[in-house]
Amino acid sequence: GENVEQHPSTLSVQEGDSAVIKCTYSDSASNYFPWYKQELGKRPQLIIDIRSNVGEKKDQRIAVTLNKTAKHFSLHITETQPEDSAVYFCAASSGNNRLAFGKGNQVVVIP
Amino acid sequence: DVKVTQSSRYLVKRTGEKVFLECVQDMDHENMFWYRQDPGLGLRLIYFSYDVKMKEKGDIPEGYSVSREKKERFSLILESASTNQTSMYLCASSFRGPGGYTFGSGTRLTVV
Numbered sequence: 258g259e260n261v262e263q264h265p266s267t268l269s270v271q272e273g274d275s276a277v278i279k280c281t282y283s284d285s286a287s288n289y290f291p292w293y294k295q296e297l298g299k300r301p302q303l304i305i306d307i308r309s310n311v312g313e314k315k316d317q318r319i320a321v322t323l324n325k326t327a328k329h330f331s332l333h334i335t336e337t338q339p340e341d342s343a344v345y346f347c348a349a350s351s352g353n354n355r356l357a358f359g360k361g362n363q364v365v366v367i368p
Numbered sequence: 369d370v371k372v373t374q375s376s377r378y379l380v381k382r383t384g385e386k387v388f389l390e391c392v393q394d395m396d397h398e399n400m401f402w403y404r405q406d407p408g409l410g411l412r413l414i415y416f417s418y419d420v421k422m423k424e425k426g427d428i429p430e431g432y433s434v435s436r437e438k439k440e441r442f443s444l445i446l447e448s449a450s451t452n453q454t455s456m457y458l459c460a461s462s463f464r465g466p467g468g469y470t471f472g473s474g475t476r477l478t479v480v
Contacts, residue, residue, distance in 0.1 A: 289466035300458065301411075303468040346411065350466040354399050354418060360410035 259284040261349050263359035271367050276334040278362045280347035283328070287349040290330045291356070292321060295344045305332070337366045371395075372472040374459050380478045387446040389475050391459030398464040400442035402426075402434065404455040405474070411458065417442055418464070449479045 260283040270276045282290075291306035307314045307321045307330065314321050323330040330349075334341055344363050348356040375390035391400065401416040403426075413426030415434040423434050431453060435443045442461075446453055456476050460469035 291468045293471075300471040300473050301469075302471070306468055308466075354462070354464060354466075355401075355413070355416065356469060358411045360408070 259287055259349050259351055259357035261347060261357045261359040263347055263362050265362065266360070267363045267365070269365045269367060270337050272337055272339060274337055276332075276337055276341070276364055276366075278332045278345055278347070278364070279329055280331070280349075280359050281327075281329045282349040282357075284349070284351050285325075285328065286351040289350040290321070290323060291348050291350075292319075292332050293346040293348070295346065295361070297343070301346060334364075337364075339366050339368055342366045372459055372461055372470050374457075374472040374475050376475050377473065378476050378478075380480060381446075381449050383450060383479055385446075385449045385479075387449050387477065387479075389444040389446075389457055389459075389477070391442045391444070391461075391472055392440055393442075393459075393461040393470070394440065395461060395470065396439070397461035397470075398439070399462045400436065401460040401462075401469065402432075402442065402444045403458045403460065404428070405458055406455050414444065446477075449477075451479050453477065454479045 263280045288309040293301040294304045295301040318335045320333045344361045346361045347359045372393045402414045403411045417423050417436045433445045458474045459472040462469045
């Protein structure tokens with residue numbers, strides 16, 4: 258089955274700087290890649306996703322890039338703010354209705 | 369606003385008890401999932417269901433069973449609760465095909 262890995266496990270950034278989280282996946286048939294944000298004590302929420310027919314997608318301060326050849330995709334957060342502090346999960350799906358999740362990254366934005 | 373509702377936010381049960389965790393979604397989603405979340409281990413899939421009365425094992429099904437008698441409801445059953453099942457349990461649902469999940473708020477279960 259699909260195996261998704263995230264790096265780094267913890268990321269600390271100064272407020273206003275950019276944060277980048279990278280995920281790799283193993284199944285070349287995977288075609289859908291969502292990112293979830295989980296604030297402390299809350300449910301994971303979908304913040305952005307990308308399908309394999311595009312290489313990049315942006316939504317205000319967040320963007321996701323996909324490199325199908327290398328089988329990795331990344332989340333970019335620009336101009337980080339304290340409310341960006343959370344655990345971020347990446348996931349991949351090869352069309353079988355099931356997402357394989359990474360273990361999550363703790364992002365800490367230092368004011 | 370679309371919703372996935374889990375019946376309990378916090379639950380404390382005794383070792384050996386049979387425990388029912390309920391999840392209801394109002395989005396007419398075909399797929400429903402049960403995960404447990406533990407520090408450092410991420411989200412681990414217990415069971416999932418693609419349709420009413422259908423169920424498939426996830427990565428860690430031992431000690432659990434599920435029931436899906438109606439499309440909107442997916443129940444997780446701990447047959448005989450043990451202390452190593454103390455965890456946060458998250459329900460999720462989605463439409464058929466590759467797409468994002470909507471998660472419930474979670475049930476924090478403590479087995480004493």
